[in-house]
Amino acid sequence: xxxxxxxxxxxxxxxxxxxxxxxxxxxxxxxxxxxxxxxxxxxxxxxxxxxxxxxxxxxxxxxxxxxxxxxxxxxxxxxxxxxxxxxxxxxxxxxxxxxxxxxxxxxxxxxxxxxxxxxxxxxxxxxxxxxxxxxxxxxxxxxxxxxxxxxxxxxxxxxxxxxxxxxxxxxxxxxxxxxxxxxxxxxxxxxxxxxxxxxxxxxxxxxxxxxxxxxxxxxxxxxxxxxxxxxxxxxxxxxxxxxxxxxxxxxxxxxxxxxxxxxxxxxxxxxxxxxxxxxxxxxxxxxxxxxxxxxxxxxxxxxxxxxxxxxxxxxxxxxxxxxxxxxxxxxxxxxxxx
Amino acid sequence: xxxxxxxxxxxxxxxxxxxxxxxxxxxxxxxxxxxxxxxxxxxxxxxxxxxxxxxxxxxxxxxxxxxxxxxxxxxxxxxxxxxxxxxxxxxxxxxxxxxxxxxxxxxxxxxxxxxxxxxxxxxxxxxxxxxxxxxxxxxxxxxxxxxxxxxxxxxxxxxxxxxxxxxxxxxxxxxxxxxxxxxxxxxxxxxxxxxxxxxxxxxxxxxxxxxxxxxxxxxxxxxxxxxxxxxxxxxxxxxxxxxxxxxxxxxxxxxxxxxxxxxxxxxxxxxxxxxxxxxxxxxxxxxxxxxxxxxxxxxxxxxxxx
Amino acid sequence: xxxxxxxxxxxxxxxxxxxxxxxxxxxxxxxxxxxxxxxxxxxxxxxxxxxxxxxxxxxxxxxxxxxxxxxxxxxxxxxxxxxxxxxxxxxxxxxxxxxxxxxxxxxxxxxxxxxxxxxxxxxxxxxxxxxxxxxxxxxxxxxxxxxxxxxxxxxxxxxxxxxxxxxxxxxxxxxxxxxxxxxxxxxxxxxxxxxxxxxxxxxxxxxxxxxxxxxxxxxxxxxxxxxxxxxxxxxxxxxxxxxxxxxxxxxxxxxxxxxxxxxxxxxxxxxxxxxxxxxxxxxxxxxxxxxxxxxxxxxxxxxxxx
Numbered sequence: 018x019x020x021x022x023x024x025x026x027x028x029x030x031x032x033x034x035x036x037x038x039x040x041x042x043x044x045x046x047x048x049x050x051x052x053x054x055x056x057x058x059x060x061x062x063x064x065x066x067x068x069x070x071x072x073x074x075x076x077x078x079x080x081x082x083x084x085x086x087x088x089x090x091x092x093x094x095x096x097x098x099x100x101x102x103x104x105x106x107x108x109x110x111x112x113x114x115x116x117x118x119x120x121x122x123x124x125x126x127x128x129x130x131x132x133x134x135x136x137x138x139x140x141x142x143x144x145x146x147x148x149x150x151x152x153x154x155x156x157x158x159x160x161x162x163x164x165x166x167x168x169x170x171x172x173x174x175x176x177x178x179x180x181x182x183x184x185x186x187x188x189x190x191x192x193x194x195x196x197x198x199x200x201x202x203x204x205x206x207x208x209x210x211x212x213x214x215x216x217x218x219x220x221x222x223x224x225x226x227x228x229x230x231x232x233x234x235x236x237x238x239x240x241x242x243x244x245x246x247x248x249x250x251x252x253x254x255x256x257x258x259x260x261x262x263x264x265x266x267x268x269x270x271x272x273x274x275x276x277x278x279x280x281x282x283x284x285x286x287x288x289x290x291x292x293x294x295x296x297x298x299x300x301x302x303x304x305x306x307x308x309x310x311x312x313x314x315x316x317x318x319x320x321x322x323x324x325x326x327x328x329x330x331x332x333x334x335x336x337x338x339x340x341x342x343x344x345x346x347x348x349x350x351x352x353x354x355x
Numbered sequence: 356x357x358x359x360x361x362x363x364x365x366x367x368x369x370x371x372x373x374x375x376x377x378x379x380x381x382x383x384x385x386x387x388x389x390x391x392x393x394x395x396x397x398x399x400x401x402x403x404x405x406x407x408x409x410x411x412x413x414x415x416x417x418x419x420x421x422x423x424x425x426x427x428x429x430x431x432x433x434x435x436x437x438x439x440x441x442x443x444x445x446x447x448x449x450x451x452x453x454x455x456x457x458x459x460x461x462x463x464x465x466x467x468x469x470x471x472x473x474x475x476x477x478x479x480x481x482x483x484x485x486x487x488x489x490x491x492x493x494x495x496x497x498x499x500x501x502x503x504x505x506x507x508x509x510x511x512x513x514x515x516x517x518x519x520x521x522x523x524x525x526x527x528x529x530x531x532x533x534x535x536x537x538x539x540x541x542x543x544x545x546x547x548x549x550x551x552x553x554x555x556x557x558x559x560x561x562x563x564x565x566x567x568x569x570x571x572x573x574x575x576x577x578x579x580x581x582x583x584x585x586x587x588x589x590x591x592x593x594x595x596x597x598x599x600x601x602x603x604x605x606x607x608x609x610x611x612x613x614x615x616x617x618x619x620x621x622x623x624x625x626x627x628x629x630x631x632x633x634x635x636x637x638x639x640x641x642x643x644x645x646x647x648x649x650x651x652x653x654x655x656x657x658x659x660x661x
Numbered sequence: 662x663x664x665x666x667x668x669x670x671x672x673x674x675x676x677x678x679x680x681x682x683x684x685x686x687x688x689x690x691x692x693x694x695x696x697x698x699x700x701x702x703x704x705x706x707x708x709x710x711x712x713x714x715x716x717x718x719x720x721x722x723x724x725x726x727x728x729x730x731x732x733x734x735x736x737x738x739x740x741x742x743x744x745x746x747x748x749x750x751x752x753x754x755x756x757x758x759x760x761x762x763x764x765x766x767x768x769x770x771x772x773x774x775x776x777x778x779x780x781x782x783x784x785x786x787x788x789x790x791x792x793x794x795x796x797x798x799x800x801x802x803x804x805x806x807x808x809x810x811x812x813x814x815x816x817x818x819x820x821x822x823x824x825x826x827x828x829x830x831x832x833x834x835x836x837x838x839x840x841x842x843x844x845x846x847x848x849x850x851x852x853x854x855x856x857x858x859x860x861x862x863x864x865x866x867x868x869x870x871x872x873x874x875x876x877x878x879x880x881x882x883x884x885x886x887x888x889x890x891x892x893x894x895x896x897x898x899x900x901x902x903x904x905x906x907x908x909x910x911x912x913x914x915x916x917x918x919x920x921x922x923x924x925x926x927x928x929x930x931x932x933x934x935x936x937x938x939x940x941x942x943x944x945x946x947x948x949x950x951x952x953x954x955x956x957x958x959x960x961x962x963x964x965x966x967x
Binding site for chain 2: 114190
């Protein structure tokens with residue numbers, strides 16, 4: 018499916034969190050754009066700022082400890098950060114929706130499935146009669162391939178399996194036909210078969226509605242299957258951005274290369290990526306220069322002193338493929354996977 | 356659901372039975388009730404005759420089943436303090452006053468405690484939260500009977516805002532209800548706050564926000580219905596505390612209820628009336644708990660469908 | 662408060678990327694204050710432990726011997742003298758001295774009562790949880806019944822049946838408390854007995870008694886300590902309530918509840934007789950509750966309010 022116009026443009030987004038250890042710059046100048054019908058993967062280790070970026074877009078960062086301190090989030094040309102609370106609320110669910118990590122706990126245990134789906138619809142369209150709402154809930158469950166939706170709407174979350182719950186969450190997220198769906202590691206809690214089914218389902222929904230998806234994951238297998246573009250995050254910043262093919266075939270940033278070389282085979286799903294030497298940086302005590310420098314085999318004194326600019330990768334001829342690294346030319350383009 | 360209710364009703368009946376054993380046993384703990392029923396100058400023959408008449412010379416289990424039979428038919432003997440009146444009748448005359456005050460105290464403390472508990476959770480670590488904590492700590496520390504006396508002294512006598520004793524219009528309820536309810540407010544507040552904090556931290560509240568549900572609806576509908584489960588189970592406990600608290604509070608405020616009657620009866624060694632009060636209170640308490648469990652199942656579908 | 666702040670007052674935790682200890686910076690100061698319960702320990706020692714131990718030496722007057730000419734003497738800053746800092750009661754006994762001696766009563770009742778109640782409840786809980794079967798069923802039914810009884814009322818009956826005395830109060834306290842220990846300990850033993858080290862101990866041929874004492878008891882010790890600490894305050898209030906109703910500690914022993922009752926009729930003319938002993942109870946229980954919360958946070962944060 019050809020990609021459409023830019024629908025979401027995140028520019029220099031900054032979110033800080035006050036912690037016991039000091040100020041954490043969880044999102045530190047993140048920029049990317051998303052086009053209609055595109056799937057963007059945001060990849061990184063735990064603590065790289067992926068989820069906080071997602072929450073910042075929806076303006077649901079944990080207050081009062083965390084706050085968005087700078088940048089713009091342009092949705093169809095309007096800056097969401099300038100919206101008042103009520104207007105922002107109406108963006109959630111309708112224009113931008115989100116699927117959370119854990120299906121086991123993301124449904125409210127005391128309300129029926131149908132009630133939870135219709136609530137999202139009723140929020141956006143007041144004055145729909147009950148019967149119509151119920152019809153829509155059934156329809157929403159049908160789109161996520163839940164069997165016997167007429168019966169299911171009366172069920173409570175504890176009566177459903179984990180995979181079923183995640184489908185219901187997807188139905189809720191999709192019920193108001195959003196333009197953008199943010200999926201925050203939606204399959205980590207599911208087993209492999211269910212996971213594959215679920216990913217297929219997301220793709221199907223996307224093909225039907227031209228939905229744009231931001232897929233947050235640490236799993237390169239999923240990225241290869243799902244995404245058009247990839248943003249690799251490290252220490253609160255995007256260190257490399259490009260089309261999925263370019264990232265896989267000629268990764269430019271040493272961190273991306275390290276991540277990929279720790280994956281045994283790209284089309285296989287892995288659980289962990291952490292075979293890179295050293296530890297991810299302590300977010301309250303980031304290095305002055307490149308965040309990855311302490312773990313990087315290429316790093317020199319400049320890497321430790323100054324944060325590198327974002328520059329086109331050496332293969333940038335083919336598409337917008339950028340990376341933030343001083344040493345791109347030294348590293349060259351040879352394929353890490355050989 | 357039906358099974359759940361059946362089990363609970365069976366348990367309630369069992370508890371009632373156990374209480375009847377205790378109520379029966381207590382008359383035997385303190386020696387023969389005959390002593391307190393006879394005039395001072397009565398001789399041993401009269402005592403023996405009364406013992407026979409009351410069936411106290413029969414084996415203990417026979418006596419118990421006879422007692423149980425009488426109780427089940429609503430006959431708990433005659434009051435000794437007020438001759439000619441049935442013990443159960445005396446208690447029933449006083450019960451409405453007790454239930455009225457207790458119910459009032461429960462309703463008012465709930466209306467006060469739940470919103471404060473919710474708001475202290477929502478605004479945690481603020482001055483409002485700190486103030487709530489102080490109210491809770493004081494409420495759980497001050498003994499109700501003393502609180503009652505202090506309230507009488509300050510608001511009843513010195514400021515002369517409220518009547519200090521007896522039963523009458525609304526103003527008569529104010530001081531006893533505060534003395535009785537403060538502890539409940541404190542306990543309910545703390546429970547609501549902590550379960551609310553837990554719920555607000557959950558993924559489904561996050562999902563509700565992501566769905567674009569208004570914040571007020573998130574707090575008072577999504578979160579509260581989940582958070583209400585913990586304080587709800589506590590209502591059973593509250594019913595007990597209010598009932599037993601009525602003994603003390605009614606004494607302090609000279610409230611003409613069954614609690615005050617219990618103290619009078621105990622002082623007068625009027626055992627039929629004491630038995631009747633114990634059994635009535637226990638029945639109310641167990642009924643309240645049954646009601647709470649039913650309500651609980653209604654609020655939490657996980658129990659309903661078990 | 663602006664509407665923008667309103668929308669996200671209740672924080673959401675970021676899912677996968679929780680930075681270590683993501684708490685507001687003020688949390689550190691608060692936590693440190695809570696880590697050192699200096700205030701509560703100070704009040705406890707000053708008000709309860711120290712006076713209880715040194716009462717005979719510390720009290721300026723004989724707690725039982727009144728001086729009729731000095732009766733209803735007001736406290737020092739309300740027209741009284743330093744001779745009687747907190748005033749005297751209606752037969753001229755020094756309130757301060759009586760409060761100091763009252764600490765002895767409160768402390769010993771709560772310690773002894775909780776000790777026996779704790780031992781009994783823990784023992785039954787251990788046996789029920791370890792052996793399961795019919796023993797478990799019987800103990801748990803007894804717990805249910807005991808928790809379903811209106812406690813003060815039964816305490817009243819018991820106190821009247823066998824007469825008010827120090828021992829009666831202890832029996833009542835044990836009767837009220839044991840079930841809490843039994844229920845909590847049993848619940849924990851159920852999970853502990855399934856753990857590997859218990860299985861290993863069994864395979865190694867240890868006797869049941871040895872497994873219970875050496876392997877299971879140490880693992881429930883924290884719970885027992887927390888429960889005991891949290892209960893001291895409520896036992897002091899229970900004892901005071903019983904004494905207040907005249908069915909606890911008999912007169913003329915200086916017990917706080919009894920002293921409050923003493924001044925009840927005189928609250929208008931001689932408010933100090935009731936006020937100060939009640940204040941002593943309130944402050945002591947307040948400090949005990951704070952201390953108990955702290956102990957729970959340290960030892961067994963999972964244990965909810967009991």
